[in-house]
Amino acid sequence: MEAGAALSLQSCSWIGCEEAGKKYRGFLLFSRGCGEDKRFQTLGLRDSRPRVALVRSRHPESKVSCCYKKSGASSAESQNFNASVDEALILKRKAEDITSSLNGRCIYLVGMMGSGKTTVGKILSEVLGYSFFDSDKLVEQAVGVPSVAQIFKEYSEAFFRDNGSEVLRDLSKMHRLVVATGGGAVIRPVNWKYMQQGITVWLDVPLEALARRIAAVGTASRPLLHQEPGDPYTKAFVRLSTLSEERGEAYANADARVCLQTIAAKQGHDDVSSLTPTAIAVEALIRIESFLTGKASVGRLSYLQG
Numbered sequence: 001m002e003a004g005a006a007l008s009l010q011s012c013s014w015i016g017c018e019e020a021g022k023k024y025r026g027f028l029l030f031s032r033g034c035g036e037d038k039r040f041q042t043l044g045l046r047d048s049r050p051r052v053a054l055v056r057s058r059h060p061e062s063k064v065s066c067c068y069k070k071s072g073a074s075s076a077e078s079q080n081f082n083a084s085v086d087e088a089l090i091l092k093r094k095a096e097d098i099t100s101s102l103n104g105r106c107i108y109l110v111g112m113m114g115s116g117k118t119t120v121g122k123i124l125s126e127v128l129g130y131s132f133f134d135s136d137k138l139v140e141q142a143v144g145v146p147s148v149a150q151i152f153k154e155y156s157e158a159f160f161r162d163n164g165s166e167v168l169r170d171l172s173k174m175h176r177l178v179v180a181t182g183g184g185a186v187i188r189p190v191n192w193k194y195m196q197q198g199i200t201v202w203l204d205v206p207l208e209a210l211a212r213r214i215a216a217v218g219t220a221s222r223p224l225l226h227q228e229p230g231d232p233y234t235k236a237f238v239r240l241s242t243l244s245e246e247r248g249e250a251y252a253n254a255d256a257r258v259c260l261q262t263i264a265a266k267q268g269h270d271d272v273s274s275l276t277p278t279a280i281a282v283e284a285l286i287r288i289e290s291f292l293t294g295k296a297s298v299g300r301l302s303y304l305q306g
């Protein structure tokens with residue numbers, strides 16, 4: 001289903017699209033003209049569980065964003081995500097270059113917690129004229145619990161992962177979406193089956209940078225980091241190291257790899273913390289283009305066959 005079909009249902013209405021007609025028959029879709037974090041709404045109960053549906057984005061038109069102010073950043077991490085006008089133009093041109101070969105296929109961003117899937121995903125969605133979804137937020141909506149941490153606590157990690165798979169399955173039937181997946185989505189082979197309906201992109205960020213970013217915002221929203229002792233940076237670094245070892249092979253299954261160290265090297269330095277999300281988004285488009293033109297693939301199916 002074209003996401004736009006669902007997205008075009010701005011006000012209170014019954015779902016009329018083909019897929020919704022089959023699957024979500026009889027559910028009332030409503031939109032309150034809300035902001036970007038409320039582009040999806042819980043519908044109603046089917047199989048005794050709430051479902052999600054897409055509603056119109058307030059900003060469906062393609063546009064270039066070049067300034068991102070982080071909220072809640074510590075002074076050490078405090079920075080404007082200022083992309084230069086050049087970067088913003090390069091991003092726009094690159095997006096125009098690949099639009100026709102993308103042909104509406106969805107983009108699934110995978111990577112460790114804090115790798116920038118949400119931040120970069122929003123930029124990509126805007127410049128491509130796609131809609132953006134965070135699969136964890138859709139799980140929260142579907143379960144009716146406001147945070148992933150609370151889902152882990154009240155139910156279990158397995159319950160969270162089951163719901164994550166259902167969300168990915170539903171999204172895989174749609175087009176023109178950028179999806180920021182949860183960092184652990186890659187561990188379930190069935191999720192790859194869903195994500196490979198579109199193009200998967202791995203944001204490969206050094207552990208030190210991940211831990212720095214997570215320490216800046218705290219570990220409260222990331223339940224897998226709660227158990228470790230120590231200060232937020234150490235907690236994050238220790239746990240992320242183990243997770244990264246466990247998952248390295250899984251991330252490498254992505255169609256395109258965006259390696260921050262490589263981008264920094266291209267820019268003539270080795271400091272990944274100076275890379276703007278826009279520069280990372282540009283690299284993502286370059287890698288997607290290489291994948292589409294058959295010039296590069298990190299290894300589709302290798303994880304599933306292994």
Ligand SMILES: Nc1ncnc2c1ncn2[C@@H]1O[C@H](COP(=O)(O)OP(=O)(O)O)[C@@H](O)[C@H]1O
Nearest residue numbers: 070113114115116117118119213217275276277
């Ligand atoms: N390029 C970047 N440089 C510095 N900080 C970043 C960058 N990209 C994202 N961040 C910050 O890192 C944190 C995690 O980013 P987020 O996009 O939420 O990651 P994910 O969705 O992969 O968990 C956020 O505080 C975000 O502002």
Ligand SMILES: O=C(O)C1=C[C@@H](OP(=O)(O)O)[C@@H](O)[C@H](O)C1
Nearest residue numbers: 112113114136182183184222223
């Ligand atoms: O790596 C993981 O297993 C997880 C990553 C989190 O998502 P983000 O990658 O968006 O932080 C969230 O799904 C949950 O805390 C588990």
